[in-house]
Amino acid sequence: MRWRSLVVTGAATPAPFRPGLEGVPATQSSICDIDGQRGVLTYRGYPLDQLASSSSFLETAYLLIWGELPTTEQLQEFEQEVQMHRRVSFRIRDMMKCFPSGGHPMDALQSSAASLGLFYSRRALDNPEYIVSAVVRLIAKIPTMVAAFQLIRKGQDPIQPRDDLAYAANFLYMLTEREPDPLAARIFDACLILHAEHSLNASTFSARVTASTLTDPYAVVASAVGTLAGPLHGGANEDVLEMLGQIGSPDQVAPWLDRAIAGKQKIMGFGHREYKVKDPRAVILQTLAEQLFDQFGHDPMYDLARKLEEVAAERLGPKGIFPNVDFYSGLVYRKLGIPEDLFTPIFAIARTAGWLAHWKEQLGANRIYRPSQIYTGQPSRDWQPVGAR
8 A cells, every 4th residue: 555654642741630621631633723712623734624625525534544635646546445345244234224213323323333343353453554444444334334224224225335426425325315416415525524523522532542442443433433422522413403493583583592591501503612713614514505505495494593693693702602513514414305313423424534543643652541530439448247337
């Protein structure tokens, strides 16, 4: 393989106890940088808006994992390898047919991702060829498994990938059984780029902790998927649509928001621990949504969302609370015809690139995570027989 490897050393930095480790450095990384005051996000130094407008998801994934943008030859080889490994074993499909149809797709994805480790159980973490093959398999097969479960739970057989379709277009085809419009495919590809990486968030931290034990990469991704499934991390884009539905109409935005603020209710899709301005991903997603509406028809819920952003800027802007990545992404996926409970699995499809980048970086200078704790329990005491307690 001619693919380039980048190794970055890192070590945890001691810090005083803070709940949730907020603001406590846990590693050093060269993958992603966030300037929350200016609303700037870069992957390996490249501004996200440039990547979203000019790159492709697979090219961006290559950048994240191997540290540099690929040459034409490297990109073609990577794309061909991913294309060749999109299909999953019939045994995995049969396993997924045993999942309850009412189960959440994130639980199905976590189980399916973990099962890949049974089929590719050889651990050779010091072998570059093994690293490459694991990256290719996970990026190639995760979308296939998401689409397969969607059809299986509807009582249908999964659709096989099409080798003549690019990464994003192929996923939409497997999901909807129709070849997507080129604009829809391009916008979905851009959405994957926007969600591919975001520093040491909860699921990425979970991936690095799991990676530090030197387990296989399939377990690393499965642990990250399980973390992403939590409502405090993934899934907020589903909640945004539900919230907008509850508000009902633009004229109800102001009174609804005032009641929510007075009741200390969380405003879904607003606020981010890293950003004190509008999330740069939300800025791009809003533009993508407008492009979809221009081509395929307007969504009245978008007017409601814009009104909520306008009123919230007056009420919450002084506190540094603005729309985050989840605020407009659900509207984009909704227009693409994607079921709401697949929003977070799609997040996982994209973030697999970031998780693998951190897995690879962790291997470069690994030390198992073993943070300390502050004990708050009982002092030393003697055991008593049950009758004396």
